[in-house]
Amino acid sequence: MATVQPAKLKHHKGLWILFGTEMWERFGYYLMVGIFLLYLKDPISNGGAGFNLKMATDLVGSYIAMAYLTPFIGGLIADRYLGYRRAIILGGALLAAGYFVLAIPGKTxxxxxxxxxxxxxGFFKPNISTLLGNIYSKEELKARKDNAYNIFYMGINIGAFVCNFVAAYMRNHYGWGYAFMAAGVGMTIALVWFIVGYKSVAEGDVKKPVQKEDMPMKKILGYVFLPAAIAGAIGWNMNAMIGHTIFGTTSNDAFMFACVPIIIFYIGLYIKASKEDKRGLGALFSFFLVSIVFWVIYxxxxxxxxxxxxxxxxxxMPASLEKVTKPFGFLEPVTTEPHEVIKYDEYFRSTQGPDGKLVKTQGPDTYFNNLPQKDWPKDKHLNLLSTEIFQSINPFFIVLFxxxxxxxxxxxxxKKKEPSTPSKVGMGILFAGISSLVMYIAITTTDxxxxxxxxxxxxxxxxxFTIGELxxxxxxxxxxSKLSPPRITALMMGAWFIVNAIAGKLAGLMATFWDSFTHKQNYFLILIIAAGVAALIMFALSKRIAGVLKEKTGSS
Structure with missing residues (x-):
């Protein structure tokens, strides 16, 4: 009997529904993230939120942290109660509403x-990937599963690449609100596309009733989220209790305090685990620890x-390129003529006093703060490549590499020379450190x-960095999935999202101290050193982790 060759198998029709849904959802997500910091620190007179840099970076870090934290609970609810398709629709509707509400001016x-x-x-992110994995769990489709995920990943990066050009056009021509509305439109398209193909992914929508070995939801809430909420509330009030914050801002204190009971909970899982499970959990926690550095750089x-x-x-932009790109709306107009601006950074401490407080003042656009006046345009106007366009560089290189x-x-x-999985992780963290080294060199060679x-x-x-990310x-x-004991895989998936949440918050926390770095290269030096140490740890542990992987899966 002839066997079916994997190359001749067709992809599941649901792949294209999930591909389009994820592409448009990521379009909205990366559009918003790409311009959010710029919007927050733009003066109110320009349509922005008028935050100073510390407040803006703090809020961006908090948003990224929470965006990675909520998938833990959203995934569990979908697993046990809602089902994946309903969770995706609920999540998509909330996301679309969020982008449209963000277009309304005002802090509330x-x-x-x-x-x-x-x-x-929280409802969308973990469940669309799970749904894709489920529809490729059939024996006849398993051979195409990796290829399906590669196609799915391309959808993510197409959305991430295109969105920044749309964001630049909308905010330069119409304002910030219209840019956020574009994200809402993208999410609405994703939602409609998914509903149209609702039945084509039905076979992957299998709820997982609680098994006797699973930790009940009540226990998860009581042992993890309730203590975290209490600790977070204590952190939020640290400034009132001791007269100052510990991690720079109130939200940083709240988040870091909330992480403590969560970390203690996972340490308890390891301590109580059997000898066999401890090997897998130990390897996994080692990976989590070093990967935090990678995600902070990310x-x-x-x-x-x-x-x-x-x-x-x-x-x-060079004159020749400016003529080509200007009709597409990717250029941001700036002027040296006095108007309301918010000045920041040490460059202005001589005029603002030793504390370098941020002030609203009349002056040229802040782009000219560190540009010699001899290089200012004679007609007082410049068209610059919009900042968010730089966000498209990473997805471009992902598709290329x-x-x-x-x-x-x-x-x-x-040739049987492929590095082990842990060695690849070590190399990836090393590349992330080298990417920060490039910034260090750029700063030390320029005033x-x-x-x-x-x-x-x-x-x-x-x-x-993209090489490291891949x-x-x-x-x-x-x-x-490979190293977790089966009965707590969902909890360990949650831990992975929590690692990403902590890293997002740490990245925001670092940026809140941007103005405190008199020598900007030291900001990136911290990342270089952290990446070097994390990579060395990963290389040192790679043989052990590879051994555990081989025991559990037969491959390293």
């Missing part, structure tokens, strides 16, 4: 929108690197308080 609508967004993300994309692209990078790395590791595998760095530095940073990011959920 903004906070309501953020609540809708983090809740919606989230500079929305914090430190956005600040850098906005204020320290030469965004002037993915087939190259797949080919390279395929060739190494045939950034009196001039701009060239755009090729940040392009090189993203290119090098080595680390796809491995995370796979390692969780």
């Amino acid at each position: 609508p903004m906070y309501i929108a953020l609540l809708l967004l983090v809740t919606g993300n 989230n500079q994309n929305s914090t430190g690197l956005t600040i850098w692209a906005d204020q320290y990078t030469n965004r002037e 993915t087939p190259i790395l797949v080919w390279l590791f395929g060739r190494l595998a045939r 950034v308080f009196h001039n701009k760095t060239e755009a090729y530095w940040i392009v090189a940073t993203y290119a090098i 080595l680390v990011s796809p491995i995370g959920l796979s390692l969780v």
Whole structure:
């Protein structure tokens, strides 16, 4: 009897429904994240929120943290009660509503929108990936599962690439609110597309009733979330109790305090685990620990690197390119004529006093803060490449580098020289550190308080980081599924999302101290050192972790 060759198998029709849904959802997510910091620190007179840099980066970090934290509970609810399709529709509706509410001016609508967004993300993010895995669980489709995830991942990056050009056009021509509305439109398209194909993914929508070995939801809420909420409330009030914050801002204190009982809970799982389970959990927790550094560097994309692209990078376009790009609306007009601006950074401490407080004042656009006056335009106006366009560099390189790395590791595998999974993680963290080293070199070779760095530095940073991302990011959920004891896999998936949440908050926390770094290169030096230490730890543990993987799965 002839066997069916995997290459001749057709993909499940539900793949294209999930591909389109995820592409448009990621379009909305990355559009919002790409401009959120810029919106927060833009003066109210320009339609922005008028936050100072510390407040803006703190809120961005909090949003990223919560966006990664809520999938834990959203995934569990979908697993046990709602089902995946209904959870995706609920999450998508909340996300769309959140983007549209964010388009309404004012702080109250903004906070309501953020609540809708983090809740919606909790229901949407974990369940669409699970649904894809489920529809490819049939024996005849398993051979195409990895390929299906690659296609799905391409959808993510198409959405992430395109969205920033739309954001630039909308906010430059119509204002911030219309840019956020574009994210809402994208999410609405995702929702409609998913509903149209609702029946085509039905076979993957299998609820998982609570088994006797599963931890009940009440216990999870009582042992994890209730203590975290109490600890968070204590952290929120630290300033009132002791007269100052511990981690720079009230929200930082609340988040860091809330993490303590969660970490204690997972330590307790390890202590109580059997000898056999401890090997897998120990390997997994080691991976979690070092990967935090990687994700902190990743989230500079929305914090430190956005600040850098906005204020320290030469965004002037050559005349020939300006003529080509201007009709597409990717250029942001700035002027040296006095108007209301918010000045920040040490560069202005000489005029604002030693504390460098941020003030609203009359002056040129802040882009000219560290540009010599001899280089100011004679007609007082410039058209700059919009800052959010730099956010498209990473997905561009992902699409470019993915087939190259797949080919390279395929060739190494045939020669039996392919690095182990933990070694790939170590290399990925090392590449992330090297990407920060590029920024360190850029700063030390330029007087950034009196001039701009060239755009090729940040392009090189993203290119090098992307290699690291391709080595680390796809491995995370796979390692969780392989190393977790079956009865607590859902809890360990939750731990993976919590790791990402902590990293997002740490990235925001770092950026709140941006103005405190008199020597900006030290900001990136911290990341370089952290990545170097984390990579060394991972390389040191790689043989042990690879051994545990081989015991559990037969491969390393």
